[in-house]
Amino acid sequence: MTAFTVALVLVVAAAGLLRWRRPAWYWLAFGVTLAALRVLVRYRSVMDACGLTVPPARWRLALARATHRPVPEPRPPRIRRLRPTRTGLVLRLKLRPGQDVFDIAAASDRLRHSFSMFGVTSREVRSGVVEVRMTGYDVLKRVQMPAETETRAMRVPVALREDGSVHYRDYRAIPHALTLGATESGKSVYQRNLVAGLAPLDVALVGIDCKQGVELFPLARRFSALADSPDTAAELLDALVARMADVYRLIRTQQRITVDVPDAEIAADIWDLPDELRPTPVVVLVDEVAELALYASKEEERRRDRIITALVRLAQLGRAAGIYLEICGQRFGSELGKGITMLRAQLTGRTAHRLNDETSANMAFGDIAPDAVLAAIKIPAELRGLAIAGDASGGWHRIRAPHTSLRQAVNLCNRYADRTPDLPELAPFRSTTGTATELVPSAKASTATA
């Protein structure tokens, strides 16, 4: 064997090993070039085989006949751009007359295996131009968020989508959200990622965690208020409703001052207020909503009604006052009592992790995206953290959050502890930091170094 053959065998073996153990690295090292070549070489025949070509124009046929040239071939959509990405390829196609986006979408499964890619999705960018996103490997198997994400005010990256793009939680577009999932399906990890994303921003975090506070209390240093029992939760929610009334009062006075100002400049929510007057936005995280909605006695029922009423009011009016709800639960249906369906109608962002039954999936998507129900049911049990995310527009995506451990989240919250705003009305619910650090021993070390 020559040295060249030995080197070749080594490279192929290394590539094979990489592809098996670290598909993301394989993709960057070899996969992207091979895939781009494969797509370009096979393009015409694959499009032909998938029925995505159109017959040549009449004048071309006539010209060929007149000049005794060979008959021109059917033409596939023109490739406008082929862009390699961290996880796949993005192909921009200009459709031929008579083709539509649906043709490409319907052929995506055929395109996927013809180009030997892992997944293919398509969407229309503008009339006649389609973006086909292909992934080279299963990006959700081992989620790695890109180093650079576009974080804007109140818009945080939380997960990766199936097509390799980043899934953002945008509070200004979708103020309130509901996250459903069976136990151990990844709800708390998803919520932890949200906290991690929000921690560096100018936002007050409020947590309600009635499962003895195991999920949120370790993160206490970044939280402006925490509740670990339904009683405290009821008081905390009342304080938030009072805060909301104050913010509305502020907005109203602002409007009155600016009577002679054109309509467009009149403050309709906190984001229209001048920076120095704007109240801090608040994100309220509820881990396990059923703990708040269930009751055993008459007295607990009164408390439950008070909690749900406060939540419904926050959901209905909170957006303009910059109060956003993020509610987690295993189920969220009428069996939790009155007011629940009304609350659900306001929680327009929906995320469903693995669910136990179809009714739960219907609770998540039945009223907004019927085909997402099916996708939610099909989530396999072994891929914890995999979820379907949809919103009131009916669009949905398969997503998975990175596996942020509690320790990582605690460290991050401690690092940004000085960003925790002091809201006087929530001060009684501020947890003392001592208990938080005791819960996770390593947090002590990181506080010392921070």
Ligand SMILES: Nc1ncnc2c1ncn2[C@@H]1O[C@H](COP(=O)(O)OP(=O)(O)O)[C@@H](O)[C@H]1O
């Ligand atoms: N996005 C994810 N990636 C990898 N593993 C995950 C992910 N989400 C959850 N898991 C695993 O599932 C376990 C349960 O998740 P958790 O969020 O606590 O579930 P839930 O709150 O729904 O009961 C976690 O300890 C973790 O090991």
Ligand SMILES: [Mg+2]
């Ligand atoms: Mg949980």
